[in-house]
Amino acid sequence: MNASVILDRRRLLAGSGALIVSFSLTNAFAQDQSPPAAPPAPKPPGSLATSPYLDSWIRIDADGGITVYTGKAELGQGFKTAFQQIAAEELDVPFTSLKVVTADTKLTANEGYTSGSHSMQDSGTAIQNAAAQARAILVEEAAKRLDLPAENLRTENGAVIAPDGRKLSYGELVAADRLHVQAQPSSKLKDPAAFKVMGQSIPRVDIPAKVTGGVAYVQDLRLPGMVHARVVRPPSYGAQLVDCDAAAVEKLPGVVKVVRDGNFLAVVAKGEFQAVKAMQALSAAAKWKENAQLPKQDDLPSLLTTTLASKDSVIFERSNPSASSRKTIEATYTRPYQAHGSIGPSCAVAQFTDGAMTVWSHTQGVYPDRAAIAEMLRVPPASVRVMHVEGSGCYGHNGADDAAADAALIARALPGVPVRVQWSREQEHAWEPFGPAMVTKLKASIGDDGKIADWNFEVWSNTHSMRPGGAGCLLAAQHMAQPFAVPAARPLPLPEGGGDRNAIPIYTFPNAHVVHHFLPDMPIRISAMRALGAYHNVFSIESFMDELADLAGADPVEFRLKHLDDPRGRDVIAKAAEGFGWKKGQKVPQDRGFGFAFARYKNLAAYCAIASEVEVNRETGRARLVRAVAAVDSGQVVNPDGLTNQIEGAIMQSTSWTLYERVTFDESRITSVDWQTYPILRFDAVPEKIEVHIINQPGKPFLGSGETGQGPAAASLANAIANATGKRLRNLPLTRKRIKDAIDA
């Protein structure tokens, strides 16, 4: 299997002429090319640790053309632009002179999933170091050719320049296969003070096509001879297809084929709307036996804390018996199932030609998706190629991988024909894996010194990733006649964690006890959604911090600072408070409330503090975010406007989750199946202003920031509502009715 991949890559790259002898990803191949085993050396940084060859990341052609490769997928976060900036900076070439190729199992390194705010940390770091080391190699080569010491040479605009003005372009220098070497553990990175491209708000490279109708999404692919497929999903989880007379459907205009494999049912037509009509007819013809027994919506908290079996572990313990405690409070916070709700339902294109399956997908993980699809088709992974093409924003594991599997399964039945599968709105809403419901119980005491003396935190949650995985994670594979079982759920390990992500407080308390109740059984289909457990855990911790501040009679900002040692965290808190104009004993306008919250995502990634002002209509209970001021520290900033965009987006999205969103279901079916039954934030609820203050840390490691705002935004909003109404709401979402009921209580 590996051999065929290698041959393929050799063939591919042989044609390209220049620098690359081979594209090295597999260990076996790396060993072929490596010198005899040396003592274990420190690993190079970022994803260079797993894909160490420089030419896995940077390729320079003989004509000087530069291509940067990343195994991560652009999802609208803008990192493609950021990576281009990083490479341009460290290579000393103009930003526009290079291009970035993203996740493709044939071309790029295996960087697993684009998730967990890892792209900048893993791929950005790898590209930065690979570019710096490539530049050093080119300078070294030039030094040899010019017979000058390397330190006398400088680089500029894609060339190495000698003090006497002699110049060798990178294209001339790479002719000798110089970048096919393993990365060194450390690189001589540029002095941030000399940055010309990094740190600039360079406009995103993907936006022009998106605002002019260019080809920008997998939905826009139109391959020659492409046909349109629609899947008929079961009405509920686990339903069995008992009868389906497809004869009439097959005679409908344009219909090419009805594909049935067990409980997997789809129809293919020449025209897209013909496929839609055929799907409706097929759906009407299909007879299902339903057997799902979903939990009662209103009993979710007791389902999680008592009905479902749990595996419990103490994940943090600190004890200092000398700390006194005077006043104790406890509280329970809940979160419902919530949906990713991509605006564009999932879509994929697949083509099966001469035994090779090619899939174009907006998956977040081309390599794991390839493995899962290959397993489903019972073929070797090398015969499947998965290419990432952007889709609508996903915010985690939505229907992308499932649509890719649908397309592959249908394409297999139509050899040679490109098949485009487009999910309906209702399918996306009903079948995407949701963000899991969660419950947290907190108990803490304030001591004589006005500080928290002891802290107890318990969280109940499913896992937060059922990504493939294996074929069993794909709907199509679950529904086939020879189905793949859903694999057993596993908790995501700390320090990043899943349900327990951010469950360990960042604050310093003399006594602390944190328990993770992992729930293996998943009555509702769930998986990764932006920030995973951190959204609810930070909502809980930061709401409770305000409850405790109130108990201690302290200002919420001051109270947080009293318990926080981390200087970067303190700076972020101070910055957000200052930007907001937060003052101890501040006077809040009538029917308004001020709230504050802070977290460091995963206790490992970017720091984020948010101050919010809300307006609450006491008659209707309607809460509206009026303004939010955020401060963020994500280490070295590459593109300030890109970072600002991420934080603004996190605040808006989290506001929507927090005020409105809840997946609904009856005894057997998901009932929130469109935007009417699953309302999200609309323009009438958009605040007047969002301000983002960035604390740049020149030369410090990149800290992932795509998810850092979700938790603080939720808690800041909840704290502001409590400030406005005098009532504490602990059950998400904080709907108009719940606020009104609290006010009236």
Add this chain to the structure above:
Amino acid sequence: MMTVKVNGQDHQVDAEPDTPLLYVLRDDLKLNAAKFGCGLGQCGSCTVIIDGKAVLSCVTPMVLLDGKQVTTLEGLGTASQPAPIQRAFMEEQAAQCGYCIAGMMMRAQALLQRNSKPTDEQIRAELAPHLCRCGTHMRILRAVHRAARLMDTAELVPADKRSAQ
């Protein structure tokens, strides 16, 4: 066969009268801007302009389009010769995934064509049918304000004299 006028040109398309305009735009005319978001008229991603009005193309059957003029985002400008609304969205970097943006831009364009100086409140009210999931709302609002300013000045400059940026 049916005739439909899109971006100033007549097109003969082989579509059933009940086919929503969206599918004809995307599949027959190979235009990318109008997006399938829900097919239910709930999200606004498919918005185009028909005779000056913003219309949801996913719920507008071809049979209703006889004699009407359809404008899509492609009809306004290109990446190298962007219309004011497109320039404004680029300059404000008013997109994350961008899937909803083309629809937003068409409704904003229709608004600006009939009201060149809308208030913030009017823009918000106009965009009410549109959903954005990435949370780019603040930038979208800024971009529409900017487009209004650009359109004011752009009218004084002939299209071929406008710079790409």
